Amino acid sequence: MTTAQPELKQGRSLNPIWIIPLLALALGVYMVVHSFMTEGPEITIAFENASGLSAGKTKVRYRNVEVGLVTDVKLTEDFQGVEATVKMDYHVRDLLSADTRFWVVTAQVGLGNVSGLDTLLSGAYIRMSPGTGDGPLQKQFTALPKPPLTPADAPGLRLQLLGNRAGSVSTGDAIIYKGYRVGRVESAEFDIEQERMRYEVFIDAPFDELVDSSVRFWNTSGISLTASAEGLNVRTGSLDTVLLGGVAFGHPDGVLEGDDVEPGTEFQLYESYEATQQNPFVNGSYYVVRFTQNLKGLVPGAPVEYRGIPMGRVERIMLNELIAEGMLADRMAGEVTAEGEPIPVLIYMEPGRMSLPDTASSVGLLQQVVQTGVPNGLRATLETGNLLTGAKYIGLDYYPDADAAQAGEWGGYIEIPSIGGGVEQIMVKVNAILDQVNRAPIEETIANANAAIADLDEVLQGLGELLNDEGMQALPANLDATIRELQKTLEGLSPGSELYRNLNASMRQLNRTLANMESLTRTLSNQPNAAIMPAKLPPDPEPEAPQ
Amino acid sequence: MNTGIQPVKLATIALGLLLVACSGTPVDNHYYLLRSELPEQSRGLTPSSRFAMGGVNVAPYIDQAGLILEVSPGQVRPARHHQWAEPMAGALNNFLMVEVSRAVREDVFPEAASDAPLVYSVRIDQLHGTLDGDALLVAYWWIRGNNQELVSYQFTETRALARDGYAALADAQKALLLELARRIGESLLEADGAG
Incomplete structure (x- = not known):
């Protein structure tokens, strides 16, 4: 009979009681790592003041979704502004790039728009406009003093307009193309260096294709009234541009289409449409x-x-x-x-x-x-x-x-x-002519002219004496009398005159005499002794009446 | 020796010649006047505003004193003892002007003294008598209007003598001329109506 021997194993084994602490430890590590890995970034946003900001209450929203919370609000070190610390959600970290913009949304009521009324109940909040996402994560931002009029990623064309005076164009005014609103004025500031007003405007797509290097921008605010020889000419924009101001653009008359323009291109802002016609060209x-x-x-x-x-x-x-x-x-x-x-x-x-x-x-x-x-x-x-x-x-x-x-x-x-x-x-x-005149022999010419004038004077003097002669003075009267006599003579020879009639009668008598002479000649030709001896001419044949 | 003619002989010869010259039979000449009938009364004349007379052209053989008698075909003989009292050209002109005026019942004046639009002119081509007792008149006339258009007519008629002798021939020729004036008057009125 054999007896079973216990098999003794050497070694230390983990007491199961430790499983729970280890599991808790692993879970804790996991939670720490997970929390670290999924924790959103903490960013700071600089504001001009803390109006509407409250730590632990003010939220950051994007498309009306909460994506962050203000955790702290404090003055900057130089006391010139306020710096808010915001805890952002992890999933929006890719939107925090250099061109990401923040601004405080509060209730605003103006002529042009009414917005942010919901903040009257919910309180102000910070709105985020994400950037393009290019570049590294950005954690320092400066808030916009006013809400941007155009989202950073909106399709369109952003341009610069330079005006000589502020006029009535201001931020938010419409950009008009042939009466249709195609964009807006985003900002207006005075450029000290150029001493001109600089406006940033944004043309929404697809209307940005209407802009080329040949277009002109002009102020359409208010009512333009011009009087000329053709009468009164009144130009107005739409009602909102009349009241609120606006900028129109288009090609001046006779100007061909130009080249495409790059974002940020500067254009002159003319005071009126007529001003664009006066100097319609840009390139020169x-x-x-x-x-x-x-x-x-x-x-x-x-x-x-x-x-x-x-x-x-x-x-x-x-x-x-x-x-x-x-x-x-x-x-x-x-x-x-x-x-x-x-x-x-x-x-x-x-x-x-x-x-x-x-x-x-x-x-x-x-x-x-x-x-x-x-x-x-x-x-x-x-x-x-x-x-x-x-x-x-x-x-x-x-x-x-x-x-x-x-x-x-x-x-x-x-x-x-x-x-x-x-x-x-x-x-x-x-x-040159005067030089030639100066070189001409003026004195000699004048001397000759004087001699000629002296001769002419003598001739005129002789002519005067001749005209003063009594016979010469009587000449016109004699000539007139002669002409009168000639007229009388001619009148005497006119067909109705007595002389003419007498002459005519004489001519008839002469004709008759010639006819008789012809008859006599014919008779003498037939009978040469007819002048002495009586002619024995046959009697005239007698016409006899028909029976 | 004296060969000259004695004055007594010369006077005798001259007397003889004178007696011979005066021994002829005296000639009895007859003169005929081409005149219209006397007007009924004296009155003022008013130039026609429609008609005027251009002229009368007479064949040369007519324009002589003696009345013309055609003794054989193509042979004429002006009478020596039967003559027109005045030159035929002027006489025919006056006669036709008066008779045409009578035909149109207006006073037709010569063209030079009138502004009338219709002007007639006449050519007398033949005017003579024949041995067998006829008087012959061949004439042409034409009317010129405002626009220088011409309308031409011809007149050819004979008329038998009422009796023998040149006086009857003068009467027959006058009758033919009266008929010619009447035809001219009709053509003028017709032309005026057509215009």
């Missing part, structure tokens, strides 16, 4: 013309014309550049030419005025035309536009006989050579 280039003539009457804005066709305007007389070029230094050095230093004039020419597209490529084409035209005789002349006022303008034309020249460069601009023209040329010709 500057040229320099240097004149040695008197520039009195040539003012900025004076036209530049090619054979009478307006091509641009005079920008200014470049005296500063002339000084910078060293004219004074030359003068000081005594190197000034006899004609003096030519005075440069800056002109601006727009290819759109020559029915070319109002684009940058047309500007290049015009420059090419100028550069190739100058060797062929293209010259600028200083013309007098108004003899009364002395206003002058610059004319361009081809002068094949002009001295050979090439399009140069002056002050960084293409230089078009100039020649004397218009009144200047006339003055030159007049001076």
Whole structure:
């Protein structure tokens, strides 16, 4: 009989009692890790003030969904603003990029809109406008003072408008195309550097395709009333633009479509539609013309014309550049030419005025035309536009006989050579004529003329004596009497006169006599002795009446 | 020796010639007047506003004093002792003007003294008598209107002499001329009505 022996195993085994703590530990680690992994980012947003912000209460919403909570509100270190700490949800962390924007939504009631009324009950909240998602996670933001009018991801085109005065355009005003609202003014601020108003506008898609480099923007706010010889012309926009203001855009008359524009492109904001018509072109280039003539009457804005066709305007007389070029230094050095230093004039020419597209490529084409035209005789002349006022303008034309020249460069601009023209040329010709007159033998001519006049005087004196003669003075009366006598004589010979009748009767008698003579001649021819001996002519045959 | 003619002989010869010359039979000439009938009364004349007389053209053989007698075909003989009292051209002109006026019952004046639109002109081509006792008148006339249009007519008629002699021939020719004037008057009225 065998006896079972217990099998003893050496070693330490975990008491099951520890399973629970370990499980709790693992669960705790998991929770810690999970919490760490799913915890939303904590961001700070800078505000101008803490109006509407409350720690633990103010929520952050995106599309009206709570995506964060303000956990703390405190002043910034420099006390110039407020910094709010916001605990954001984990799942919106990808929306927190550099262009993500935050602003406080409160109730607003204005002429243009009414919004945020729900905050009267629920309290203000922070609205988030997510960014594009590009770039690293951003945790520092500055809140917008006002709600943005356009979401950052809205399709469309954002442009810059530059106006000379603030006028009645303000943020939120409509952008109008042919009376239809296609966008809005997002911001309006004064650009100190350019001393002009700068407006940021947004054109909603698909209307952004209507914008090209040739369009013009003008203020349509209020009512435009113009009076001219054609009568009163009233232009108004829609009722909201009349009341609230607005900006319209379109192509000026005669301006072709331009190139596509990039976001952020700057456009001029004109005061009115009429202003866009006055200077409808945008693209152009500057040229320099240097004149040695008197520039009195040539003012900025004076036209530049090619054979009478307006091509641009005079920008200014470049005296500063002339000084910078060293004219004074030359003068000081005594190197000034006899004609003096030519005075440069800056002109601006727009290819759109020559029915070319109002684009940058047309500007290049015009420059090419100028550069190739100058060797062929293209010259600028200083013309007098108004003899009364002395206003002058610059004319361009081809002068094949002009001295050979090439399009140069002056002050960084293409230089078009100039020649004397218009009144200047006339003055030159007049001076040449005067020179010839001066060279003419005037004294000799005058002496000859005096002699001729003396001879003529003698002749006239003799003629006067002749006319004063009694016989000569009686000549007209005698002539008149003679004519009267002649008239009487002619009247006596007229068909109704007695002389005429007598003459006629005499002629008849003469005819009859001639007839008798003819009869006598015939008788003598038949009977030669008829003059002596009685003629024995047969009697006239008697006609007999029929029986 | 004296060979000249003695004055006594010369006077005798002249006396003889005178006696011979005066020994002929005296000629008895007859003169005929081409005139219209005397008007009934004196009155003022008013130029017609419709008709005027252009002219009367007479064949040269007619325009002589003696009345013409055709003694054989193509041969005429003007009478020496039967003559018209005045030149035929003027006489025919006056006669036709008076008789045409009578036919249209208006005073037709020469074209030079009238502004009338219708003007007639006449050519007398033949006017003579024949040995067998007929008077012949061949004439043409034409009327010119405002627009220079022409309407032409022809008149050819004979008329038997009522008795022998040149006086009857003158009467017959006058009757033919009266008929011609009446026809001209009718054609003028017709032309005026047509216009």
